[in-house]
Amino acid sequence: MSVNIEIAFKLNGIDMRAKVSPGMSTLEMLRDELHLTGSKYGCGEGECGACTINVDGLSINSCLMFAADCDGREIVTIEGLASDPRTEALKKSFVAYGAVQCGFCTPGIIMQARNLLEKTAHPTPEQIRRGIEGNLCRCTGYKKIIEAIIEASAASP
């Protein structure tokens, strides 16, 4: 249909090459082409945060970023953090504090919380609330998510 664009990028520590169509979002590339389904489609408009990934150290709604723009960048998804200590601490505290119900928003919130803790190791509860305000959750009422992030931050150096 349209000419594909060749890109080279680093995905979860691995060098990748891909051909992507100009209209494809990073989320579509991750989910449909690379079968990394931990990043979720919740709205496609950058409003819910379920597709949050990390691009060159920044938290990004992958639904709003063209796949072509991954060229030359370093992309990290929830799948790439299976042995990251900070992410492991977050996952553990999310489980122990009951911060997961249907779980659909959870990977995105953990990605966002990790980014928050990378920048501010010991955020205040207010900083945590503000830090995840771009992530929607319909099940938990956020309280246990905030508690879990506090717990994970307390455990981090």
Added chain:
Amino acid sequence: MGTMEKTAAGSSLIGKRIPKMDAPEKAGGKTRYIHDIDLPGQLHAKILRSSEVHAKILSIDTSAARALPGVHAVITAADVPWQRPIGVAKDHLPLKADRVRSPRDEIAAVAAESEEIASAALKLIKVAYEPLPVVVTAEESLKPGATLVHGEDLIVPGPNGEPHVVHKASRDNVAMTFNYDQGDIAEGEAASDVVVEDVFWLHYVTHCCMGVSGVIAEFDASENLLLYSNTQVPFLHKREFAELLGMDPGRIRIIQPPIGGGFGSKLDIYPFEPIAIYLAKITRRPIKLIFTREEEFIASPTRQPVLLKMRSGCSKDGKLTFRDVETVHDNGAYTSWGATTPFVMMQTISSLYRVPNCNYRTRAIYTNNPYAGSFRGYGNLQATFAVEAHMDKLAEAIGMDPLEFRLLNAQAPGEVTPQGMHFKSCGFRDCLRIAASRSDYQAKFRAARAKWEDGNPIKRGVGMASMLHVGGGAKIYPSDGCGTIIKIDDFAHVTLITGSSEIGQGSETVLAQLACEELALPMSAVSVVNSDTDIKPWDVGVHASRTTFIAGNSVVGAARKAKAKILGAAAAKFDRPAETLDLRESCVVDKASGKKLIEIDKLIRSLHFSDKADLVMTTFYYEPPSEKQDKEFRGDVSAAYAWATQVVEVEVDTETGIVKLLNITGAHDVGRVINRLGIEGQIEGGVVMGQGYALTENLIVENGVIRNPNFRDYKLVTAPEIPDMDVSFIETMDGEGPQGAKGVGEAPAICIAAAVANAIYNGTGVRITALPFTPENVYRALHSNSQPPTWIASA
């Protein structure tokens, strides 16, 4: 959670904070939701919806779409003349043949190699319409001579091709009516010292499950249908799909992948599901159909919008005398479960408080608006909003403290209400007292009233509301039961196969806890199977806050049978009476001394591998001791009833209309806490959902069209806005509940809007009777710049 398990195995699991069994997978992004499942050979489907609100379809030209490379099938109603209507009233054909009645209406569908191609094909379909007059309020719909939304019989070909009327024409746009009476309103009014009357408007909101809707359908070579579905009621839908498709239900298998939120939205079959099945039948390929978020807003059900007129009275000594209620429900263009919410509304109206004389008349009216489905609370948010406003107004009118007034009229254990509900366990008065004392309600209430005229534009107010909801299932079908199969292998690993479904609420963890409690095994010894109709035994489904109670009792029954079998085997082995044995910490023990006799796994191995080989496999079907209501809506419909009181404190900025929910103090009669972590999560999530209903969420429907089908303009509550929450659990130890527990899933969402309305009044002296309390609506109400809702003239 290693440490927790050690403790659990050594003592009771009940009331502990047990992490959800599925949480580690979900936190790691490994859980495969329906969106994440791809079948080899699958095609992607998309649906063309109406561009008109109400119109005749003159022609549909699909030739260009069919010619697009990569398109496998384009279907319209003409391609599936055998389609059957869906929904509660069977007034809704999945693909519309000659008329569209709302902009969500499905006209055609495409199956293609990719979503992109399917979307491109939709744009090539040409539809010619002849617009019809539109009715978008119940008032217009009820006027004589109004356009009829279903003015003609819905006729489909019968078994032998003969015309068969499946839905009779509605000549007055009335889709459904419910009338309930108890006592004598005139008598109640005569005994009243004060009477209050208001009209309330309860607005449109929608579920906003974070995972959008979707389905995967596939036929195998023998014409068996496999559906991957997010349904909350797989067995009911298996039967319904069979009827729709003219199939043997035995040939339908439903698999429920983990679901990205339910909240009642998956109780009905929606057109996209049969449409995906038609495409699978026609293309002989697996069909995957996933909504976009915009589509999710447009083509999902709403909470039932209600216009409600209520008159209530009491004597000057504070006894309720009567309640007279009339409601008009905007049904939308088709009838789904929303039309039946009066079942629940009338329970609150007749029986939350003791009211001797009660009259409730309600009609669901067809319009060209989005149609309403079931949504957590099922009408109870709407009814409670009105009832609790009047509790405050009546108390004020007779000069009584609002808490005292409620306590005087509150139900108590043992009560059988005129509607036939028997409150065997009832912690309502404790809920009232504890929520009031922990929030310092009475002192705050008086303090806020004293500041109405103090000139400060920032006002604080405190508001109280309570709720009654079914907590032991709801017998709306001939059975309200659930089956369980327990299989214990020779390593003492338990496979718990339950008919019930996990929709994120944590039921599988609670059920595993109940099994472990009976069998004295740790949580790590259990796997739960709950997602495949070919494997699991029958269950009604996830609705009516029933799973912990009904499926829980079923699990306890099956586990007790397994325990009896294990103890029987041990009795034979050690040649002593089974009554002297018990299970503790994964072992058979001497009941009196606790002395260990043998590990359960070792005993089961010896049973399994003996010359009289046997397995420990048990089944149990639990049917609650409740009744179907009669035609007058009387009957003890639930085996237990749940109660709660919530007190909220708000800050109202009278210069901007912004209402902040500062804190909520809840007291919930839950029977007994099974999983403290899980139940807190249910309450907190429900509270914030109630907060959204009260303050931020508003599905704007103008002339039948949804104007804000996205999260930018439809405001869900976000993390910085949540209130402080203080929740107490009142453990009334229900005699029928599993370990004494009652259902609680819907309860926490029910009171918030009612309590916020009372708090706004307490802070400002202005009673607002229309939701939502968005800044604009509140500002207008505070500055007398808006009209309260009025009752419809044509009624």
